[in-house]
Amino acid sequence: MLAYILRRAAQSVLVxxxxxxxAFSMFRFIGDPIDNMLGQEAQQEDIDRLRTELGLDAPLLVQYVRFLSSAVQGDFGVSYGQGRPVADILAERAPATLELALVSGTLAISFGIVFGVFTAIRRNGFAAQAIMSLSLIGVSxxxxxxxILLIYVFSVELGWLxxxxxxxxxxxxxWTTGxxxxxxxxxxxLPSITLGLYQMTLIMRLVRSEMLEVLRQDYIRFARARGLRTRTVYFRHALVNTLVPVTTVxxxxxxxxxxxxxVTETVFQWPGLGLLFxxxxQFVDIPVMAAYLMLISVMFVLINLFVDVLYFFIDPRLRVDRSEASA
Amino acid sequence: MGHDLANPVLSLRDLTVEIKTRRGLLKPVDGVSFDIAPGEILGIVGESGAGKSMTGNAVIGLLDPPARIAGGEVRLAGQRIDTLSSEEMRRLRGKQIGMIFQDPLTSLNPLLRIGDQLTETIRTHLDLGANAARERAIAALDEVGIPAAEERINSYPHEFSGGMRQRAVIALTLCAEPSLVIADEPTTALDVSVQAQIIALLKRLCRQRGVAVMLITHDIGVIAEAADRIAVMYAGRMAEIGDVAEVLRRPRHPYADGLLSSTPAASAGQARLRQIPGAMPRLTALPEGCAFAARCERAQDRCRQGAAPRLEADNGRTACWFPIQHGEVEA
Known part of the structure; x- marks a missing residue:
């Protein structure tokens, strides 16, 4: 288990x-930050001086290595746009994004699973069919x-939110909390509904189709043949098996x-990392962009690692040592 | 055979299962009747699609819609059960009727320990506390020949071999002491060397407890080994039923005869295997009269017209107008 996690961690670092x-090499196509900082009237010598000062005249790989070596020490450089350390700016913006993500993630997962299970169990019922049709809106x-629609209805017309x-x-x-x-x-x-709706419909449709698949399995038939209560069959046997593949997604x-x-942060002018990015x-603020992208990839990698570890607890088949797996 | 057929555990009368489809009404089980006495093993044979499994599913109340029982009666120890509500039927399953499926590898929930699956079944049907249920679960595993049951009860299904899993399935089926077990191809998915062990185990346990068994299989060898009586099904109907030795030696329905002489185990000593020409008619295109007539050497006009022959045609033994009279069987 520990060896497995270490191996995964090493892979993650590589990723x-x-x-x-x-990400770093793509920044070259966004534009030249010097133009933005000095404006069009700048003298060539000023441009050259600033370029050398910021280290932008060095080859890409050298820039990257410099960025990495200071990033490991917690130094992401200074924002070209705001003239403050990037680390400070990110720390200031992170709570807004994380709180929004927490709320919309919780909404998406809980409603997604509940609706998914419901539409699978009552698959021919009217309510289930209605939910399935409505979910197409969320997906498409x-x-x-x-x-914008939510803002129009609930803020402009009704004035509730x-x-x-x-x-x-x-x-x-x-930390600043809302x-x-x-x-x-x-x-x-409104922002959490906007952000979570797509994820919710996705999770719901996935849970539904996985659950329908699981309900066809022999062990569900056998559980029924043993006279287990319907609730036990659905939730103890079917749902838990459904969650194995659903966890990854x-x-x-x-x-x-x-x-x-x-997108959501832009629409709602939500003062989080997304809006910052x-x-x-727009300002070709390379230090901010680089730090943001690294932060996001760290997050993805950590979540993936967490999901892999979670599998160990859900699925006993993965807990077997390779040596006895063929028994 | 000494089995008490006057007080059967299971009694089917004219059981008919229907499936409504766009192309019309199908009858995968059509007017099937038989009894099984306590402690008796009735083997049901027939080719795929003959209605064997559908009959078993109808008895235990696990028909998948749109299939439904459309006629006839199912009685368990004299009580009608085909009219019960789904909740009443649920209480009966596991407690009075157990079912064993074909593939032990997929019959067990991979995420739950064997012991948890046993205790949940035991506690659903019997009023026992957690500890008592656990002891009973260990005893059940021990009884089906799983060594070191006290430790193995904490194993997950994937830690068991195929044969062990089928033993665990048998333990699960018998743990609430049902009076009837429906075994649907219980050994088909197993290694040949394990098949005989499982059959012997099933036979021993059911004999000991007086459990009636409906053994569904297409393996005549298994039937010859385990069953007391044999029922041959063809196109949803009963073709022949009788004492296993009698039917194997002197089948009277031409289909039973053909089936047996096309099986190596049952036709041992015969010069070569025979085949039955043609294929079983599809349920969507059943002919008038006897469903086997088109493939039958003995068929005459009467077979192709009017109602299909029923078991009464031959004193409850064979559903054939012109059963084979032994002594005149071709050499």
Whole structure:
């Protein structure tokens, strides 16, 4: 088990290095940060001086290695746009994104599993069919459109919920939370629905199809033949087996909730990492972009690792040593 | 054979199963009647699609819709059970009727320990505490010949071999002491060397407890080994039923005769295997009269017209207008 985790961790580091390099080399196509910083009237010698100062004249690989070696020490450089350490900016923005991801992830997983199980068990019922048809909307409507529709209905027409921002936040050390105030909680509702709807319908449809597959298995038939209660058959036997494959997807979806909150954060002007990243792109703020991308890949890799470890606890077949696996 | 057929455990009368399809009404089981006495093993044979498994599923109440019991009666120890509600039927399953499926590798939930699957079954049907249920589970594993049952009870299914798993399945089926066991191809998925052990185990346990067994198989060898009586099904109908030695030696229905002489084990000593020409008609295209007539050497006009012959045609032994009279069997 420990050896397995170590091996996976080593693989993860490799993945991070590669992702970082790819991201780093793509920045060259976004534009030249010097243009943005000095404007069009800049003198050539100023440009050259700044370029050398920022280390942008060095070859790509050298830049990358410099970035990595200071990143490991917790130094992500200074933002070109804001002139402050990137690490500080990220720490300031992270709570907003993480709280939003937590709420919408919880919504997506809980409703996704409940609806998935329901539509699988009552697969021919009216309610199940209705949910399935409605879920097509969640899958096919783009996130920004859902966000705008929600804002139109609940903020503009009905005036029940705020259309942008985090509301009032409370500081707990360096962490700012929106959970503690009424306006903070109200502000969370629309963005988390917008962000979680797609994931929810995806999880629901996946749970449904996996559950239908599991319900066809012999051990479910045998559980029925043993006279077990319907509830036991569905939840103790069928659902747990359904969750094995679903866990992977849920893990990856959690990653994308954090990573691709960009659209939702833009629509709702949510002061999180996604919005920061969008602004950074406009300003060709390479240190911010690089740090953000590394952060996101670390998150994905950690979630994947966590999911793999989770398998060990769900599925006993993976716990066997290789040597006796052929028994 | 000494079995008490006057008080059968299971009694089917004219059991008919229907499936509504777009192309019309199918009858995978059509007017099947038989009894099984306590402690008796009735072997049911027939080729795929003959309605063997469908009959078993109908008895235990596990027909998948749109299949449904459309007629006839199922009685368990004299009580009608085909009219019970699904919840009443659920209580009966495992407690009074057990079922063993073909593939022991897939019959057990891979994520639960063998012991947990045993105790959940025991505690569903018997009013026992956790410890008592566990002891009973260990005893059940011990009885089916799993060594070191006290430790193996904590194993997961994947830690057992195929034969061991089928033993565990048998323990699961018998742990709440049902009076009837439906074994649907219990050895088909096993190694040949293990098959005989499992059959012997099933036979011993059911004899000891007076459990009636409906042994569904297409393996005549298994039937010859284990069954007291044999029932031959063809196209959803009963073709022949009788004492196993009698039917194997002197089959009277031409289909039973053909089936036996096309089986190596049963036709040992015969010069060569015979085959039955043609194939079983599909349920969507059953002919009028006897379903076997088109493949039958003995068929006459009467076979192809009117109602299909029933077991009464030959004093409850054979559903054939012109059964083979032994003494005139071709050499």
């Amino acid at each position: 991070l290095l590669v992702v970082g390099l790819i 409507l783009p996130t920004f459109l859902i966000g 705020p259309s942008f921002g985090r509301g009032e936040t409370v500081e707990l050390g360096w 959970f503690a105030t009424r306006s903070g909680l109200l502000a969370l509702i 849920i893990g990856l979806q959690l990653g994308s909730i954090i990573a691709f909150g960009i 969008v602004n950074a792109i």
